[in-house]
Amino acid sequence: MTQALVFQLQSLLGPAHVLVGGDLAAYEVDWRKRSHGKALAVVRPGSTDEVAAVVRACVAAGTSIVPQGGNTGLVVGGTPDASGTQVVLSLQRMQAVRELDAANMTVLVEAGCVLQTLQEHARQAGFLFPLSLAAEGSCTIGGNLATNAGGTQVLRYGNARDLCLGVEVVTPQGEIWNGLSGLRKDNTGYDLRDLFIGSEGTLGIITAATLKLYPLPAATLTAWAAVPGMDAAVQLLGMARARLGAGLTGFEVMGQFALGLVAKHYPQMRVPFVHDSPWCVLLENADHESEAHARGQFEALLEAAVEAGCVTDAVVAENIAQARQLWHVRESIPLAQAEEGLNIKHDISLPISRIPAYCAETDARLAREIPGIRLVNFGHLGDGNLHYNVQAPEGGDPAAFLREQEARVNELVYEQVRRFDGSISAEHGVGSLKVDGLPHYKSPVAIDMMKAIKRGLDPRNLMNPGRVVRA
Amino acid sequence: MTQALVFQLQSLLGPAHVLVGGDLAAYEVDWRKRSHGKALAVVRPGSTDEVAAVVRACVAAGTSIVPQGGNTGLVVGGTPDASGTQVVLSLQRMQAVRELDAANMTVLVEAGCVLQTLQEHARQAGFLFPLSLAAEGSCTIGGNLATNAGGTQVLRYGNARDLCLGVEVVTPQGEIWNGLSGLRKDNTGYDLRDLFIGSEGTLGIITAATLKLYPLPAATLTAWAAVPGMDAAVQLLGMARARLGAGLTGFEVMGQFALGLVAKHYPQMRVPFVHDSPWCVLLENADHESEAHARGQFEALLEAAVEAGCVTDAVVAENIAQARQLWHVRESIPLAQAEEGLNIKHDISLPISRIPAYCAETDARLAREIPGIRLVNFGHLGDGNLHYNVQAPEGGDPAAFLREQEARVNELVYEQVRRFDGSISAEHGVGSLKVDGLPHYKSPVAIDMMKAIKRGLDPRNLMNPGRVVRA
Numbered sequence: 001m002t003q004a005l006v007f008q009l010q011s012l013l014g015p016a017h018v019l020v021g022g023d024l025a026a027y028e029v030d031w032r033k034r035s036h037g038k039a040l041a042v043v044r045p046g047s048t049d050e051v052a053a054v055v056r057a058c059v060a061a062g063t064s065i066v067p068q069g070g071n072t073g074l075v076v077g078g079t080p081d082a083s084g085t086q087v088v089l090s091l092q093r094m095q096a097v098r099e100l101d102a103a104n105m106t107v108l109v110e111a112g113c114v115l116q117t118l119q120e121h122a123r124q125a126g127f128l129f130p131l132s133l134a135a136e137g138s139c140t141i142g143g144n145l146a147t148n149a150g151g152t153q154v155l156r157y158g159n160a161r162d163l164c165l166g167v168e169v170v171t172p173q174g175e176i177w178n179g180l181s182g183l184r185k186d187n188t189g190y191d192l193r194d195l196f197i198g199s200e201g202t203l204g205i206i207t208a209a210t211l212k213l214y215p216l217p218a219a220t221l222t223a224w225a226a227v228p229g230m231d232a233a234v235q236l237l238g239m240a241r242a243r244l245g246a247g248l249t250g251f252e253v254m255g256q257f258a259l260g261l262v263a264k265h266y267p268q269m270r271v272p273f274v275h276d277s278p279w280c281v282l283l284e285n286a287d288h289e290s291e292a293h294a295r296g297q298f299e300a301l302l303e304a305a306v307e308a309g310c311v312t313d314a315v316v317a318e319n320i321a322q323a324r325q326l327w328h329v330r331e332s333i334p335l336a337q338a339e340e341g342l343n344i345k346h347d348i349s350l351p352i353s354r355i356p357a358y359c360a361e362t363d364a365r366l367a368r369e370i371p372g373i374r375l376v377n378f379g380h381l382g383d384g385n386l387h388y389n390v391q392a393p394e395g396g397d398p399a400a401f402l403r404e405q406e407a408r409v410n411e412l413v414y415e416q417v418r419r420f421d422g423s424i425s426a427e428h429g430v431g432s433l434k435v436d437g438l439p440h441y442k443s444p445v446a447i448d449m450m451k452a453i454k455r456g457l458d459p460r461n462l463m464n465p466g467r468v469v470r471a
Numbered sequence: 472m473t474q475a476l477v478f479q480l481q482s483l484l485g486p487a488h489v490l491v492g493g494d495l496a497a498y499e500v501d502w503r504k505r506s507h508g509k510a511l512a513v514v515r516p517g518s519t520d521e522v523a524a525v526v527r528a529c530v531a532a533g534t535s536i537v538p539q540g541g542n543t544g545l546v547v548g549g550t551p552d553a554s555g556t557q558v559v560l561s562l563q564r565m566q567a568v569r570e571l572d573a574a575n576m577t578v579l580v581e582a583g584c585v586l587q588t589l590q591e592h593a594r595q596a597g598f599l600f601p602l603s604l605a606a607e608g609s610c611t612i613g614g615n616l617a618t619n620a621g622g623t624q625v626l627r628y629g630n631a632r633d634l635c636l637g638v639e640v641v642t643p644q645g646e647i648w649n650g651l652s653g654l655r656k657d658n659t660g661y662d663l664r665d666l667f668i669g670s671e672g673t674l675g676i677i678t679a680a681t682l683k684l685y686p687l688p689a690a691t692l693t694a695w696a697a698v699p700g701m702d703a704a705v706q707l708l709g710m711a712r713a714r715l716g717a718g719l720t721g722f723e724v725m726g727q728f729a730l731g732l733v734a735k736h737y738p739q740m741r742v743p744f745v746h747d748s749p750w751c752v753l754l755e756n757a758d759h760e761s762e763a764h765a766r767g768q769f770e771a772l773l774e775a776a777v778e779a780g781c782v783t784d785a786v787v788a789e790n791i792a793q794a795r796q797l798w799h800v801r802e803s804i805p806l807a808q809a810e811e812g813l814n815i816k817h818d819i820s821l822p823i824s825r826i827p828a829y830c831a832e833t834d835a836r837l838a839r840e841i842p843g844i845r846l847v848n849f850g851h852l853g854d855g856n857l858h859y860n861v862q863a864p865e866g867g868d869p870a871a872f873l874r875e876q877e878a879r880v881n882e883l884v885y886e887q888v889r890r891f892d893g894s895i896s897a898e899h900g901v902g903s904l905k906v907d908g909l910p911h912y913k914s915p916v917a918i919d920m921m922k923a924i925k926r927g928l929d930p931r932n933l934m935n936p937g938r939v940v941r942a
Contacts, residue, residue, distance in 0.1 A: 101822065102824070103709060104822045154655065171916060171920070178914060181892070183855055186897065187896050188912075189909065190924055195662055199662075247717075288713070288714060289768070349655070384575070423659055426656040427658055446648055447660075449661075456923035469661075
């Protein structure tokens with residue numbers, strides 16, 4: 001039966017696009033190498049019609065399908081299980097930018113298009129496509145939408161969901177839904193678009209999307225501010241939103257220990273205020289007028305913040321090179337953390353107003369329960385999103401620490417998240433990594449509705465089964 | 472059986488909140504008086520628990536429920552049918568603003584809160600709640616969300632959907648889902664929030680919501696520009712977005728005939744450029760810096776637009792009174808149209824780039840097929856949303872015109888919408904008015920998915936049946 005399916009897939013796509021032998025690790029192992037799966041076959045359709053044909057063949061054979069984009073996900077959502085019975089459907093050959101509509105400020109792009117390729121395509125046409133994240137050189141638009149990716153510009157432009165006007169989807173029945181709307185208003189029924197966005201391939205396969213473009217700003221400036229505490233950082237955020245309005249495009253908070261790791265492991269990098277301040281904030285201001293105007297606005301904000309006591313010192317980058325250096329410090333935190341040794345990562349979100357109390361309380365509880373524990377706390381404060389990471393005590397064996405403490409640390413951190421009305425997955429998704437933990441932290445009514453939707457749209461449970469929600 | 476249900480509802484809510492006699496027209500007749508329904512009872516629960524209890528009682532009795540907010544909808548979605556067997560569930564008693572969280576920039580409000588009340592509550596706390604539409608003095612937040620309301624600020628702030636972070640819902644099983652997230656990022660499963668938003672009470676009842684707040688702008692200016700054609704209006708929109716960025720909060724287009732009706736029926740109103748220009752545009756610029764800055768930006772934009780040939784004349788309001796007058800002209804178009812006589816209204820959206828061709832072609836087809844027909848075309852061009860309305864030929868009998876031509880006009884207008892990849896309901900929803908027409912203009916794959924979701928969440932079809940999609 002499975003061999004017959006492989007033959008059928010080969011006749012549909014051509015043998016070159018049905019991979020069954022050789023090293024398939026690039027498709028079978030997830031990005032962080034937490035899961036080593038085994039696929040029945042990896043298929044690489046070149047068109048929406050081919051995707052639909054593959055789905056129909058798999059459904060007829062009762063074979064489940066794992067859609068895959070750039071395979072850069074962090075929650076094991078896009079690689080097969082170890083059974084050797086699943087078909088991995090890679091969208092990588094579908095990478096065309098089908099159309100850029102300047103007057104409508106939209107771009108129609110296929111799912112396999114790499115995010116950075118789209119950013120550049122937009123820029124060449126004089127527009128900004130604002131989604132931006134660490135994996136942008138290899139992640140794909142389809143994966144970005146399937147996981148509702150976040151990144152560094154969410155504060156101003158929203159998540160992937162907010163940047164999408166319409167999707168084309170192959171359903172679990174192998175039908176094609178052309179929902180490629182370029183409309184900003186369309187109230188004709190249930191919001192299917194947003195249901196597919198963030199569903200991680202469990203309800204159907206996104207094959208193309210119509211995305212929003214924005215005007216390129218005239219100037220983008222970056223500032224770095226030392227703040228005396230997390231509560232001061234929250235106060236600064238409020239001031240920045242009021243004074244810069246939508247010009248505020250980035251607001252990243254970084255704890256002293258996290259920045260200290262950057263200074264320690266990359267001594268050639270200059271980390272402003274790292275010795276003097278418990279927290280630093282990186283701010284970005286995108287201006288539609290001029291650099292001079294942006295600078296004036298930025299300096300006035302920071303002066304007012306110093307006066308209000310929520311900033312102790314600050315610097316505005318003089319030029320693009322300096323701005324890049326500041327961002328580079330921020331982006332080097334995860335690497336510096338890796339240099340320091342194994343650690344436990346979290347991707348949590350909280351109401352912004354509750355973040356100071358969350359951190360104070362959770363820091364204290366962790367310190368009490370696991371003496372010597374070190375917190376690498378940083379994140380997108382403007383979105384309420386913290387990467388609240390935990391490093392083993394200094395000098396200990398990090399591997400043993402992870403083995404012995406990971407479950408306990410996760411439980412404590414997530415229990416606190418629940419108490420503070422937060423989310424245990426802000427921007428990374430559920431995948432298989434969090435699918436069984438999720439019911440502990442999410443309303444059973446919501447889980448039941450998710451199951452009803454999954455059963456309604458994919459009654460045979462063949463689309464990426466075991467991810468997001470157990471059918 | 473039905474009498475037993477009424478007794479049970481009375482014991483649950485108290486007899487004062489179960490209306491069964493007297494004049495119930497305010498609940499049974501829709502806003503535009505197109506449908507005169509008859510309810511078994513009108514219930515007015517005062518809390519989420521009471522809503523849930525009502526739903527459980529109705530479900531046990533097999534009685535269907537019609538949720539209702541301010542009853543200002545335009546598509547007959549919130550009033551009962553004529554059978555006398557449905558229970559109208561009014562949210563009007565649930566109007567509390569439960570909590571305003573300044574640091575998180577959110578407000579938690581009950582479904583029955585009137586939009587204007589919320590706007591004022593936000594303003595008093597120093598924030599903007601940007602949803603704004605004609606019915607704001609009586610429509611409710613629950614209704615705004617159930618219909619994904621639009622209005623005049625969508626260009627900058629989005630529809631009701633974009634302003635909502637979380638909802639509390641009573642499900643068709645009478646369970647309460649607390650999805651009142653104050654989070655800007657939460658990727659833990661399917662997007663149930665956006666599924667309920669815009670579902671017009673057919674999947675459950677929204678009882679409360681957490682909504683986004685924005686900083687109050689320092690100054691808001693209004694300009695009025697004469698443009699030589701719809702293509703020039705689209706060009707001006709592009710220039711305004713590039714130069715004002717997110718400062719551009721309004722962009723309304725108005726045809727000469729529409730403005731001429733205002734000048735004719737309200738001669739005391741000054742309508743700029745009405746005699747000289749085929750189209751006018753109203754622009755709004757909200758500035759986070761100062762009025763002087765906004766004025767400089769606005770004037771520079773308009774000068775550049777004159778130079779580029781897409782504006783022939785323009786004026787910036789000198790003060791708030793003048794700005795209000797300009798908006799008042801725009802808002803008086805529907806009233807002036809009513810003064811002129813019965814007419815056929817449409818609420819369509821199109822890709823902005825295709826609007827000039829749509830209008831040219833559809834205007835010509837209508838003129839050819841129905842000689843003397845008059846087009847009252849105006850709308851939110853920044854959102855691609857036109858109120859492409861049709862007035863009877865001058866001197867004829869408008870009632871006879873409607874009787875004889877309404878179906879033909881609708882068919883022609885909507886057929887053109889389909890050809891141009893538009894939507895037949897941009898911001899008003901489906902209700903019962905468009906439920907049977909929708910399948911002609913929407914993908915059958917999408918309709919099937921909507922039905923599957925409806926059956927999955929409301930298997931007994933008791934929530935606002937016959938609206939949005941036939942189960």
